[in-house]
Amino acid sequence: RDWSQSDDHPRRRRWLGLDWARVGTLSDPHDPPRGPGVYALWDRHDEDQHLAYIGQSSTLRRRLRDHLRDRPGDLWVAHAPLPTPRFDARHRRTEVETELIGAHVLQHGRPPHEQF
Secondary structure (H helix, E strand, C coil), X not given: CCHHHCCCCCCCCCHHHCCCCCCEECCCCCCCCCCCEEEEEXXXXXXXXXXXXXXXXXXXXXXXXXXXXXXXXXXXXXXXXXXXXXXXXXXXXXXXXXXXXHHHHHHHCCCCCCCC
């Protein structure tokens, strides 16, 4: 797929073909699955609502709780589950994460501002 021609936006339910939960606060992340998935974070205090970070995890619920512990109340989150067993392997999840970051770079000219 040619991501540079995509009009997708990270806050859309079907961003880049994944089934994203609606955006919510990190303290109420709309019941993230216990299994593998990807997630996107926004700083709630950024008036322009630029994407802050894209991540992946084998246990999405636990990973989002880690972010909540580190930055309570500061972040908005959306997450998308990845089907098992195909995405049980870290390299498969990292591939999806990398494609999401790359699509963001092509669309906005920069990675999410806390990515690297």
